[in-house]
Amino acid sequence: MINNSGQIVLGDFIYQNGVWQDINDLDLGDGWKFSEAIGINNQGAIIGTVFKAINGLNLYRSALLTPMKPSQQPASRTP
Secondary structure (H helix, E strand, O other): OEOOOOOEEEOOEEEEOOEEEEHHHOOOOOOOEEEEEEEEOOOOOEEEEEEEEEOOEEEEEEEEEEOOOOOOOOOEEEO
């Protein structure tokens, strides 16, 4: 999946500015981990799945990771 800015998402990685980055390096908050990207739009928002271990079981949810400006807090997510 690639957008008009040349950002690519594959599995749990994003390629931008000539570098591959693990999406799990972002703080998703509250113990959530990124599982797999499904797509990225031209504004840099990533749709995918996240998971969290609860009582020994993994709970999976769909999530939208929205990019934030450098002056804002770390990445936000909407499960």
